[in-house]
Amino acid sequence: MKDRQLGSKAAPVRFEGVSKVFGKDVIAVDNIDLHVDAGALVTLLGPSGCGKTTTLRMIAGLEMASSGRILIGDRDVTKLPATDRDVSMVFQSYALFPHMTVLENVKYGLTFSGFGKEEARVRALHGLDLVGLKGFDNRLPSELSGGQQQRVAVARALVLEPQVLLFDEPLSNLDAKLRRQVREDIRAIQQDLGLTVIYVTHDQEEALAVSDQIVVMRNASIAQIGTPRQLYDTPNDRFVADFIGEANLIDCTIVNVEGDTATIEIDGYQHKLPARGMTQGPATLAVRPSRIVVGHGDGVAVRVAKATYVGVRMEYTLEGAFGQVFAVQDDVDDPLDIGAELRMSFAAKGPVLLPERT
Template identity: 70%
Template sequence: MTSRTEPTMTVKPKGNAASVTFENVTKVYGRDVTAVDSISLTIEAGQLVTLLGPSGCGKTTTLRMIAGLEMATEGRILIGDQDVTKLPATDRDVSMVFQSYALFPHMSVLENVSYGLKFSGFKGVEVRDRALDGLELVGLAGYGDRLPSELSGGQQQRVAVARALVLEPQVLLFDEPLSNLDAKLRRQVREEIRDIQQSLGLTVVYVTHDQEEALAVSDRIIVMRNAQIAQEGAPRDLYEYPDDQFVADFIGEANLIRCDIESVDGDQASISIGAYRQSLPARGLSAGPAVLAVRPNRIGISVGSQDGGIPAQVSKATYVGRHMEYTLKAEFGSLFVTSGDINAPLQPGTDVSLSFQQSAPVLLPAENT
């Protein structure tokens, strides 16, 4: 498959930032449980790269192998130019921010941030100065004397970030860092993490199962499925040009509709869904059965019948504040559609006609349909 590459802003790595390389890395537990299956990837220094996928896909195991908390069964792992495949976690210049924050409840905020510094060869005043700088960097100057229990969830997560940052690691790892926060805090803290990463030129590897979070913070996203890499690329590339049905549906949700490619002329395909016809990029496919992936917000809805449109009926309408969510029943099955028109919502039972925005549908292979 071919896709256009969305230009991304690159931040020059600073200080200690290093690249991460996996060369045919496999991780097997016991005799036959393959958690990561011969993956190869490169994370450039100064980039924030997200490992995204459903539970059990191998993303957390991959992160833990970078940290040295799990050892690869096969293959090589490099941080910068150093082969760290067999090095324990204590000998890798890597810091990790855990889902649970892992703060010491009996220690003050300043003591928590200072903890790792004391075991890294720093002394006295330098430990305190670095810890205070770290708290200022995450917006917690003046909070050093408080206990973790006196902070909000978002503030505790910032303490965990500060504790990792002050060690100035080659690679900073985040394992589902926002899963314990409510929606508003998640948005705020992810923006703070991204701002810090860009301003310091850090190499960050970030694990999440939240597609919106991955799209918002990443330079690149690596989508994992069944212990392998399904697709990787810039966020917009993955959203606009998924390679298969799994990626299309996992990144941002998509309606997957069976269609027929009637003909291909150059790089354009003429497709049909019942009586509906449209021309769109062929993406290397030839005439025959295929699948059309269409985002819920890129389907036009008109009341009544329209020439050339796809007839459907509203079966469910849900108001969710910023937009309406509709479940529509068409001849070929159900569709999920969103609409920004919240002032004149459609009622269940309404007959409608559907159309696709010209740039909205993406052709995919028909396998596994």
């Protein structure tokens, strides 16, 4: 092995006004600007058809931008083929060769990159060690679990020491428990090695769990960029509020604004929260299910329409003059009765006004 540590080549990625058009008028990516810091894990998140995979493939050189510039480090790679971009990609399908051993799979790319047999073997063994598969080198892919196969695919990408490592829906073929384990493994490897990782998923929980920043995409463009907490706590509009986790969207009225604080009213119940630059009048409030308080004190009149026990919590559908909301409570031993007439209020921190008028 060379003295250089894996991850030391990590480079930033920049999109400057990048668009991708298929055919004459199918716009897959529409004039996006994006900066990914070296050593960060950034997730492209959005529904099917929003442009996230096309964006990833343009970084890899598997699709060419129709306009704009793509830079990796200080190098303009917009027109370069995939083989000249110094990036590696981990695919949804793993793409392991079934007739090759784990070690041969991991070595495969190295043999085409100018490394001698012994150095390729040492590098491949080191890569397997990094992903927790030391001693698995002589097994075939069919002898591994899905999570282990995914780690082999990661090791194969890592040993090439790319400037940027790309993941395209890497956990979609795994069951729920294994997805959690493997996403934690990927995040730990990324942080330990200081890799620049760009990760595509449509799973909101997955994105929240692994990312330094999340890029929420909608209709071929970027809806919002921020840390997981920023996007969860202060979404820009109802699409982001509803897509990042669950959110109840409730019509309200801003009755007063003093400085940066607004007072909103719903059926006579008032609540103070950040104004976010909004003024008096109709507005939309986004409230996470865990930020709804149900009891007999001050609040909006509601009726418990549904109650569902899901093990670690209770889930409720509440009905009021404003419509329906979804609420959760940790108390599973003393659940609310279906049909109970109660009052709904909000936690002091959590509800947020959406700047977009709905």
